[in-house]
Amino acid sequence: MKSCLVVDDSRVVRKVARRIAEDLGFTCEEAEDGQKAYEACADNMPDVILLDWNMPVMTGIEFLERLREMPDGNIPKVIFCTTENDMEHIQRALQTGADEYIMKPFDGEIIGNKFLQIGLIEPEQLNQG
Amino acid sequence: MRITDFDLYKELLAQKSGLVITPDKSYLLDSRLTPVAKKWGYASLEAMTMALRGVPDRKLVQDVVEAMTTNETSFFRDTKPFDIFKDVVMKHMLDARQGQKSLKIWCAACSSGQEPYSLAMLLKEMGAQLNGWRIDILATDLSEDILDQAKRGIYSQFEVQRGMPIQMLVKYFKQDSERWLLNDDIKRMVRFQPLNLLEPMTSLGRFDIVFCRNVLIYFNEDNKRKVLKGISERLESDGFLFMGGAETVLGITDAFKPMQGQRGLYITKGGKHDVLGAAE
Numbered sequence: 001m002k003s004c005l006v007v008d009d010s011r012v013v014r015k016v017a018r019r020i021a022e023d024l025g026f027t028c029e030e031a032e033d034g035q036k037a038y039e040a041c042a043d044n045m046p047d048v049i050l051l052d053w054n055m056p057v058m059t060g061i062e063f064l065e066r067l068r069e070m071p072d073g074n075i076p077k078v079i080f081c082t083t084e085n086d087m088e089h090i091q092r093a094l095q096t097g098a099d100e101y102i103m104k105p106f107d108g109e110i111i112g113n114k115f116l117q118i119g120l121i122e123p124e125q126l127n128q129g
Numbered sequence: 130m131r132i133t134d135f136d137l138y139k140e141l142l143a144q145k146s147g148l149v150i151t152p153d154k155s156y157l158l159d160s161r162l163t164p165v166a167k168k169w170g171y172a173s174l175e176a177m178t179m180a181l182r183g184v185p186d187r188k189l190v191q192d193v194v195e196a197m198t199t200n201e202t203s204f205f206r207d208t209k210p211f212d213i214f215k216d217v218v219m220k221h222m223l224d225a226r227q228g229q230k231s232l233k234i235w236c237a238a239c240s241s242g243q244e245p246y247s248l249a250m251l252l253k254e255m256g257a258q259l260n261g262w263r264i265d266i267l268a269t270d271l272s273e274d275i276l277d278q279a280k281r282g283i284y285s286q287f288e289v290q291r292g293m294p295i296q297m298l299v300k301y302f303k304q305d306s307e308r309w310l311l312n313d314d315i316k317r318m319v320r321f322q323p324l325n326l327l328e329p330m331t332s333l334g335r336f337d338i339v340f341c342r343n344v345l346i347y348f349n350e351d352n353k354r355k356v357l358k359g360i361s362e363r364l365e366s367d368g369f370l371f372m373g374g375a376e377t378v379l380g381i382t383d384a385f386k387p388m389q390g391q392r393g394l395y396i397t398k399g400g401k402h403d404v405l406g407a408a409e
């Protein structure tokens with residue numbers, strides 16, 4: 001089974017995202033800031049990371065910079081999920097090594113489609129969700 | 130809604146747009162047509178229905194038809210067909226049209242434009258491979274309102290997130306606060322034109338590739354057959370047809386046959402595709 005790490009300082013958002021990822025057939029871990037996410041990755045590299053931008057302790061973009069320097073840090077697909085919805089943020093995310101970018105609010109269909117596009121799932125897995 | 134009124138709309142929709150409506154969907158008539166009655170200044174839906182029994186305004190009929198059609202669409206809808214377009218169809222065409230360097234594509238029910246624009250972006254991405262090619266993308270729809278929207282090329286955040294890779298958004302759109310504006314160079318690649326699929330299509334000329342997705346699903350079998358026959362006559366002998374995920378030609382017409390292993394892709398009965406395997 002593929003694994004997903006949900007990084008967001010809002011418990012509610014983490015729960016929603018987790019449900020969506022689980023429906024798509026992923027096992028899920030949660031982290032409430034970039035630092036916790038970093039530790040989780042040092043422990044166990046996930047296949048995909050859903051990443052908020054603004055969080056206390058360590059932001060999403062700081063986490064991404066560090067992640068990509070870790071051994072095996074290029075393995076996870078990283079999808080930003082954030083209220084930051086301007087071109088500057090999107091471009092910075094892509095330059096830092098994000099694979100996809102979702103502007104909140106999101107729903108299961110949007111996440112499912114992104115998973116499909118970056119090759120995390122097959123079309124059949126989408127229809128079950 | 131009274132059954133005689135239901136029958137009037139059923140008849141009118143079948144005739145004007147091909148849409149099949151069943152009695153269990155009669156609530157949809159009420160909820161979607163009441164605003165139309167209001168817009169036209171009728172006291173009630175019944176009053177409008179009465180007017181439609183006489184000699185109705187052509188524009189009123191159009192409004193009724195448009196209110197009942199589904200415009201649901203998205204960029205790169207279903208993802209896979211666009212991979213097939215690139216990897217199978219364009220691969221064939223690059224070779225087969227190398228001499229004339231021209232390609233004609235038709236989106237036969239384009240709604241607000243996401244489908245033809247997705248193709249335009251994909252072709253743009255092919256870059257140098259298509260240098261010097263003349264590429265014509267014709268996009269048609271029954272609804273003139275939706276075509277106006279398509280021509281503007283302005284989309285909401287929700288619309289640009291549904292199905293479109295983020296790199297495409299960054300490359301081909303400009304942001305205007307909550308709205309995303311498609312760049313002119315992509316917009317210019319697509320021609321929009323009103324067309325009812327139930328009407329003759331011979332004036333359109335011929336095409337190499339036709340997208341007719343998620344529209345025949347609303348039609349009865351006769352109309353499906355008629356439209357598919359019309360399309361088959363518009364297609365070059367080695368042309369391709371894309372249909373929606375829930376649609377098929379099987380049991381409806383033998384003008385087309387499905388391509389093995391390529392879901393939603395069809396070729397004409399006598400189609401010549403030496404390299405590509407088609408189902409028998």
Ligand SMILES: C[S@@+](CC[C@H](N)C(=O)[O-])C[C@H]1O[C@@H](n2cnc3c(N)ncnc32)[C@H](O)[C@@H]1O
Binds near residue numbers: 239324
């Ligand atoms: C559900 S949308 C499909 C859009 C796009 N092809 C896709 O797959 O996403 C169906 C479209 O078909 C159009 N339509 C319905 N009846 C039609 C007809 N008789 N002739 C042409 N277009 C029609 C509607 O106006 C609507 O925009």
